[in-house]
Amino acid sequence: MTLDQIYTDGIAVEDETQASHDYSERARRHLWLQMSRMGAYDETNEIPIMVRGEGTRVYDANGKEYFDGLSGLFTNMLGHGRREISIAAAEQMNKMAFFPLWTYAHPTAIELAEKLAALAPGDLNRVFFTTGGAEANESAWKLARQYHRIRGDTDRYKVISRDIAYHGTTMGALTITSLDAYRKPFEPLVPGAVKVPSVNFYRTEKYGDDYDAFGLWSARQIEEAILREGPDTVAAVFLEPVQNAGGCFTPPRSYWREVRAICDRYGVLLVSDDVICAFGRLGTWFGGQKYDYVPDIITCAKGLTAGYAPLGAMIVSDRIAEPFQHEDQSFVHGFTWSGHPVSCAVALASIKIMEDERVLQNVLKNELYFHERLLSLKDLPIVGDIRGTGYFWGVELVKNQTTKETWSGLDAQRLLRGYVSPEMFRRGLICRSDDRGDPVVQLAPPLISTRNDIDHIVGILREVFTGATKLL
Ligand SMILES: Cc1ncc(COP(=O)(O)O)c(C=O)c1O
Numbered sequence: 178m179t180l181d182q183i184y185t186d187g188i189a190v191e192d193e194t195q196a197s198h199d200y201s202e203r204a205r206r207h208l209w210l211q212m213s214r215m216g217a218y219d220e221t222n223e224i225p226i227m228v229r230g231e232g233t234r235v236y237d238a239n240g241k242e243y244f245d246g247l248s249g250l251f252t253n254m255l256g257h258g259r260r261e262i263s264i265a266a267a268e269q270m271n272k273m274a275f276f277p278l279w280t281y282a283h284p285t286a287i288e289l290a291e292k293l294a295a296l297a298p299g300d301l302n303r304v305f306f307t308t309g310g311a312e313a314n315e316s317a318w319k320l321a322r323q324y325h326r327i328r329g330d331t332d333r334y335k336v337i338s339r340d341i342a343y344h345g346t347t348m349g350a351l352t353i354t355s356l357d358a359y360r361k362p363f364e365p366l367v368p369g370a371v372k373v374p375s376v377n378f379y380r381t382e383k384y385g386d387d388y389d390a391f392g393l394w395s396a397r398q399i400e401e402a403i404l405r406e407g408p409d410t411v412a413a414v415f416l417e418p419v420q421n422a423g424g425c426f427t428p429p430r431s432y433w434r435e436v437r438a439i440c441d442r443y444g445v446l447l448v449s450d451d452v453i454c455a456f457g458r459l460g461t462w463f464g465g466q467k468y469d470y471v472p473d474i475i476t477c478a479k480g481l482t483a484g485y486a487p488l489g490a491m492i493v494s495d496r497i498a499e500p501f502q503h504e505d506q507s508f509v510h511g512f513t514w515s516g517h518p519v520s521c522a523v524a525l526a527s528i529k530i531m532e533d534e535r536v537l538q539n540v541l542k543n544e545l546y547f548h549e550r551l552l553s554l555k556d557l558p559i560v561g562d563i564r565g566t567g568y569f570w571g572v573e574l575v576k577n578q579t580t581k582e583t584w585s586g587l588d589a590q591r592l593l594r595g596y597v598s599p600e601m602f603r604r605g606l607i608c609r610s611d612d613r614g615d616p617v618v619q620l621a622p623p624l625i626s627t628r629n630d631i632d633h634i635v636g637i638l639r640e641v642f643t644g645a646t647k648l649l
């Protein structure tokens with residue numbers, strides 16, 4: 178079977194069900210899935226095997242179609258099967274497959290760095306590549322620490338981040354991450370992690386309907402933490418523009434203005450973890466453009482290559498990069514694969530498509546429609562809060578809309594793992610049911626999704642949530 182036949186015929190096997198079963202067995206034996214309970218899979222509960230994608234849809238080994246409602250893992254911004262990108266990758270492989278960025282440079286990394294500097298807000302003009310998001314955050318914390326040290330501020334090593342937030346799983350990034358279930362097995366972690374509350378407006382009792390006042394209060398939690406720890410011990414604050422874990426917490430603009438001012442007041446670096454939010458997820462290139470702030474460092478990955486190759490980056494302001502430009506200084510840090518020429522070529526091709534096809538405008542044009550369609554689900558008693566922006570939305574599920582009583586512990590598992598997730602999957606919608614905070618269903622479709630796609634998503638949500646009300 179040729180590659181073209183696979184594309185046109187779908188599945189390259191005669192007995193699809195058998196192939197799916199075989200794959201699942203072999204996967205169970207040899208493939209260790211990330212963050213997965215391997216013991217939960219057996220002959221009756223097979224590992225789903227996804228074999229191909231086309232546009233906003235993916236297909237499993239049985240030929241069943243799914244809507245890619247989480248864009249892979251917040252990665253597949255342009256959907257599947259963009260030949261321009263695979264051609265760009267092949268051309269770069271033929272020209273030069275790999276050369277490191279350790280003391281050398283190559284054209285695709287230079288061109289991409291230049292492009293990212295042009296797209297980023299403010300004076301964030303210098304790009305340090307990694308291969309993913311955790312490495313970008315790891316790099317940013319280390320950069321912040323070395324930056325302060327070079328300038329004689331030798332006691333600044335601590336890092337502030339928000340409750341429930343996820344920033345990656347390497348030891349440094351895990352330290353910045355605030356999810357106990359991920360942290361506990363690996364403690365002690367890196368010293369110096371300080372936590373502040375998430376910006377969860379739905380569940381706060383402060384400030385009633387005054388979102389901006391709540392934003393200011395939330396920002397001041399960071400100031401209080403800095404003062405409590407001692408300002409000259411804090412290196413950086415890590416915040417996502419919209420916090421993913423916990424379900425799309427969208428802070429008000431007042432929050433970012435105040436956070437920026439606080440960081441400036443105490444000489445603490447503001448790191449915007451844009452690993453999910455960049456490259457159009459919010460309808461802008463970076464979160465700072467959506468919420469009107471300029472961080473000192475942006476970390477990004479995922480959508481940078483639209484999921485076609487692994488790549489991450491740290492985009493650094495001229496001010497923070499400056500002390501490293503002297504002859505006797507270097508940022509003593511790096512990864513072999515950082516800025517892989519093929520990944521950079523892929524990122525350039527993907528960004529070009531986003532520009533040529535006005536993909537960000539598609540998101541901005543449809544974000545209100547998405548919101549309205551999700552709000553229409555509020556007639557179901559299990560639907561609590563709807564929050565998000567762009568193509569990044571969370572639906573929080575509650576036991577009681579009036580009291581906001583949540584599903585917790587085994588109840589939450591019964592709801593999400595026992596019903597909502599399998600039902601979404603059975604109906605062909607891939608999205609995330611998340612119980613890392615209060616139970617939430619998250620949607621982050623490819624940025625090329627149309628209003629029909631949004632209707633399709635919301636239609637399935639309605640069916641599943643209607644069924645789930647029986648569990649109330
Ligand atoms: C906000 C955020 N930061 C960092 C990461 C880590 O990225 P990676 O899995 O590429 O290491 C993730 C991954 O989901 C993320 O959502």
